[in-house]
Amino acid sequence: MKKVELSELFQSLEKMGMDREAVFRDQILKTIRxxxxxxxxxxxxxxxxxxxIEGKKLTVVCRHSMISQELEFQKTEILTxxxxxxxxxxxEKIQFKTGNEFQNPRS
Structure with missing residues (x-):
């Protein structure tokens, strides 16, 4: 197997229309999930x-407004x-949303 330099990988991704930050955000989101x-x-x-994750803001979808509210109280600890x-x-930020868009593949 050929060893690929990280810079070559990012150049290939950029040619496919993906930027470095988008790749990092996607990987970070997967890890957080x-x-x-x-x-x-x-x-x-x-x-x-x-x-x-958009920029430095994590958006979390909750099943119920009471869950959103409780997590809002824990925001600092969750961010840490x-x-x-x-x-x-x-x-830097977390936004808690309640709604029909809740889809948890783990449930």
Whole structure:
């Protein structure tokens, strides 16, 4: 198997229309999703789902407004735990949304 330099990989991705930051955000989001229960606990992990990262903002979709509200109270702690996982990229904001778009593939 040929060894590929990281710069070559990013050049190939850019040729396909993908930028480096988008690739990093996608990987960070996947990692947060895998470890979401560690970050918020099992109960809230089943009731919420990290939907997207735009810039330095994580959007989380919740099954119910009460879940959104409770997670809002824990926002600082959640950001701290998530940033341990996303280091060196740091998230600055979390937005909790309630609605029909909740789709948790783990449930």
């Amino acid at each position: 895998l470890r979401w229960n560690e970050i918020v606990g099992d109960y809230f992990g089943k009731q919420s789902f990290p939907k997207s 735990k998530a940033n341990v996982i996303t280091n060196p990229v740091l998230l």
